Amino acid sequence: MSQKMNKPETVAIVGLGLLGASLGMALREKGVKRLGWTRRADIREWAVKENVIDGTAEEIHDVLSQADITVLCLPIPEIINYIELNAASWKPGSIVTDIGSVKEVIVECGEKNLTPHGVYFVGSHPMAGTEKSGPAAAFPTLYDNAEVFVTQTPNTCPAAFAGIIKLWEDINTKTVKIGVREHDILVAHTSHISHVLALALTEAVLDCPEKEQKLRYSGCATGFRDTSRITSSSPQMWREIIENNQPAVLETVKEVEKRWRHIRQIIESRQYDQLQEEFAKGKKLRDDWIKYKNSTQKCNW
Amino acid sequence: MSQKMNKPETVAIVGLGLLGASLGMALREKGVKRLGWTRRADIREWAVKENVIDGTAEEIHDVLSQADITVLCLPIPEIINYIELNAASWKPGSIVTDIGSVKEVIVECGEKNLTPHGVYFVGSHPMAGTEKSGPAAAFPTLYDNAEVFVTQTPNTCPAAFAGIIKLWEDINTKTVKIGVREHDILVAHTSHISHVLALALTEAVLDCPEKEQKLRYSGCATGFRDTSRITSSSPQMWREIIENNQPAVLETVKEVEKRWRHIRQIIESRQYDQLQEEFAKGKKLRDDWIKYKNSTQKCNW
Numbered sequence: 116m117s118q119k120m121n122k123p124e125t126v127a128i129v130g131l132g133l134l135g136a137s138l139g140m141a142l143r144e145k146g147v148k149r150l151g152w153t154r155r156a157d158i159r160e161w162a163v164k165e166n167v168i169d170g171t172a173e174e175i176h177d178v179l180s181q182a183d184i185t186v187l188c189l190p191i192p193e194i195i196n197y198i199e200l201n202a203a204s205w206k207p208g209s210i211v212t213d214i215g216s217v218k219e220v221i222v223e224c225g226e227k228n229l230t231p232h233g234v235y236f237v238g239s240h241p242m243a244g245t246e247k248s249g250p251a252a253a254f255p256t257l258y259d260n261a262e263v264f265v266t267q268t269p270n271t272c273p274a275a276f277a278g279i280i281k282l283w284e285d286i287n288t289k290t291v292k293i294g295v296r297e298h299d300i301l302v303a304h305t306s307h308i309s310h311v312l313a314l315a316l317t318e319a320v321l322d323c324p325e326k327e328q329k330l331r332y333s334g335c336a337t338g339f340r341d342t343s344r345i346t347s348s349s350p351q352m353w354r355e356i357i358e359n360n361q362p363a364v365l366e367t368v369k370e371v372e373k374r375w376r377h378i379r380q381i382i383e384s385r386q387y388d389q390l391q392e393e394f395a396k397g398k399k400l401r402d403d404w405i406k407y408k409n410s411t412q413k414c415n416w
Numbered sequence: 417m418s419q420k421m422n423k424p425e426t427v428a429i430v431g432l433g434l435l436g437a438s439l440g441m442a443l444r445e446k447g448v449k450r451l452g453w454t455r456r457a458d459i460r461e462w463a464v465k466e467n468v469i470d471g472t473a474e475e476i477h478d479v480l481s482q483a484d485i486t487v488l489c490l491p492i493p494e495i496i497n498y499i500e501l502n503a504a505s506w507k508p509g510s511i512v513t514d515i516g517s518v519k520e521v522i523v524e525c526g527e528k529n530l531t532p533h534g535v536y537f538v539g540s541h542p543m544a545g546t547e548k549s550g551p552a553a554a555f556p557t558l559y560d561n562a563e564v565f566v567t568q569t570p571n572t573c574p575a576a577f578a579g580i581i582k583l584w585e586d587i588n589t590k591t592v593k594i595g596v597r598e599h600d601i602l603v604a605h606t607s608h609i610s611h612v613l614a615l616a617l618t619e620a621v622l623d624c625p626e627k628e629q630k631l632r633y634s635g636c637a638t639g640f641r642d643t644s645r646i647t648s649s650s651p652q653m654w655r656e657i658i659e660n661n662q663p664a665v666l667e668t669v670k671e672v673e674k675r676w677r678h679i680r681q682i683i684e685s686r687q688y689d690q691l692q693e694e695f696a697k698g699k700k701l702r703d704d705w706i707k708y709k710n711s712t713q714k715c716n717w
Contacts, residue, residue, distance in 0.1 A: 242635065242637035244638070244639075245638070262634045262637070291631070293631070301631055301632070301635045302635055304621050304635065305640055306635065306639055308617070308620065308621075309639050310695075311676075311679055311680075312613055312643065313698075314675075314679060314694065314695060314698040315613075315672055315679055316609070316610060316613055316672060317701050317702050318697070318701065319605065319609065319672040319674075319675050320605050320609075321704075330594070330598075330602055331602065331606060332705055332708050332709070333543075333563045333565075333590075333592045334563075334602045335543075335705060335709075336543035336563065336606075337545070338610050338646050339606055339607065340706075340709075341645045341646070342610045342642070342645070343610075344642045345639050345642070346695075346698045347699050347702050348699070350693075350695035350696040350699055351692055353695050354689075354691050354692035357683060357688075357691060361686065364683060365683060373620075374620050375612075378612055378615060378616055382662060382665060382666060382669070385659075387655050387658075390659075391651050391652055391655035392651075393615065393619075394611075394615060394647075394651035394655060395651040396623070397614075397618045397651075398649070400618055400619065400622040401618050401622065401647045401648050402648055405641075405648070408636075416641055
């Protein structure tokens with residue numbers, strides 16, 4: 116495999132939505148041949164015409180069989196389906212990765228189905244995205260400065276792992292090595308639970324009698340806009356993420372409820388000095404995180 | 417009063433933080449004389465030098481006594497203090513308003529203290545701000561397209577009310593007439609509760625054992641950044657807002673908990689089709705609101 120790493124690679128991108136098409140754009144002029152595939156022929160044609168990818172094919176097999184590295188940029192159930200259905204298409208020694216927001220179910224499926232074919236699977240999860248989806252929402256800097264989790268298990272081939280790390284770092288991301296279970300618990304906290312909270316907030320604010328709605332609309336400004344932003348994400352995608360990470364999400368639900376009950380109790384008992392301390396604690400926690408991101412990732416947040 | 421409205425007015429801005437200094441900038445070249453006052457002499461000098469205001473004075477009395485309209489751009493307890501302490505400084509027939517995020521306590525105080533001096537009080541609440549504070553954070557377009565609640569009570573003078581409406585509309589905001597109690601219940605939903613939720617989320621995600629913190633930092637991306645943004649707001653300001661709107665905030669806490677429990681129960685019982693419907697409902701509620709804002713306020717959100 117070390118020989119292959121030295122010559123220009125063929126990278127296959129399967130799925131040309133927000134993440135897949137943005138990946139194609141980010142890989143422009145990075146010295147790799149970009150092949151792309153998605154079910155809809157018109158999107159495949161659009162992607163070639165717009166220089167999102169260098170080439171495509173009618174049949175997915177003809178793309179996968181040429182790839183040194185394949186990135187499955189699909190919804191979680193589709194990642195699993197595609198691995199199961201196309202396991203025999205990849206060439207031995209090639210590497211498959213994905214962009215799914217959960218890792219345990221996907222990596223288990225990848226290792227189980229691809230190892231018998233001499234194909235390596237390494238899970239990836241780029242912390243990149245917007246509340247929009249589809250190829251029209253794609254842009255070449257989506258991954259800029261993003262952190263990308265790359266998973267290791269006892270079965271992970273070190274050279275395949277290094278190949279995936281290199282791919283992500285070539286497009287200006289920062290990679291973080293992590294175990295699959297550890298990953299899923301982590302993102303339940305840092306990402307998945309926010310979607311549950313934002314949904315509860317949006318419903319509490321906007322799901323009201325029609326005669327009140329205009330006034331509610333007026334009362335919602337930039338604070339609500341940002342706190343609720345992720346409520347505009349794909350309902351199907353977030354259903355699938357939580358469906359595939361339910362136990363960790365429920366643990367995080369308990370953690371948020373603990374904090375919420377504490378703050379509610381402070382407000383109920385009118386302990387406003389303590390409320391101010393609590394707000395100051397939250398501000399410090401977030402401001403420290405922002406400082407870290409700005410210093411380590413040039414985020415300018 | 418109708419005569420006064422026809423000649424250029426003197427507008428006094430008391431408090432030159434984010435909202436006060438931005439108001440001064442927004443009122444540039446609007447045909448009014450802008451006087452400003454704040455406790456710190458260096459900020460007053462800065463504001464004159466930077467054309468945030470046209471003039472100032474050593475003593476607050478000398479500013480208030482010249483004003484046709486005064487806007488108190490101060491924290492809630494300071495608005496109340498300033499009205500009580502300076503009630504005799506304003507000239508009869510002049511109008512005082514404010515930018516406080518709660519209205520009942522402020523308007524009661526304004527009417528009670530100013531009416532005996534022949535001074536009119538009209539409460540205002542511009543839905544504008546950022547998580548930052550202080551004069552250095554001010555910018556001239558802060559109020560652009562913002563909605564501004566202007567309160568009416570049985571004691572409100574129609575001409576004074578019209579004068580305040582005109583002031584806000586002159587700086588490109590959209591005014592909304594509302595009762596004080598109705599206002600406070602509304603913003604508990606559309607604004608105050610978000611700060612409680614964002615605080616609980618920030619603590620659940622970032623208040624963790626030190627050895628886990630680096631990884632939590634990596635796992636937090638743009639979703640968390642936006643959902644938690646308002647946690648970086650002023651702890652003192654938000655303590656004061658909730659302190660002065662506690663019953664309405666607690667009602668809203670109950671409303672959010674009802675929604676939260678429902679969603680949690682769906683996740684616990686693995687009703688994922690229903691979870692997807694719930695996410696779709698939230699998305700539609702928010703997307704409809706965004707469409708409304710973009711069409712009525714040219715927000716481009």
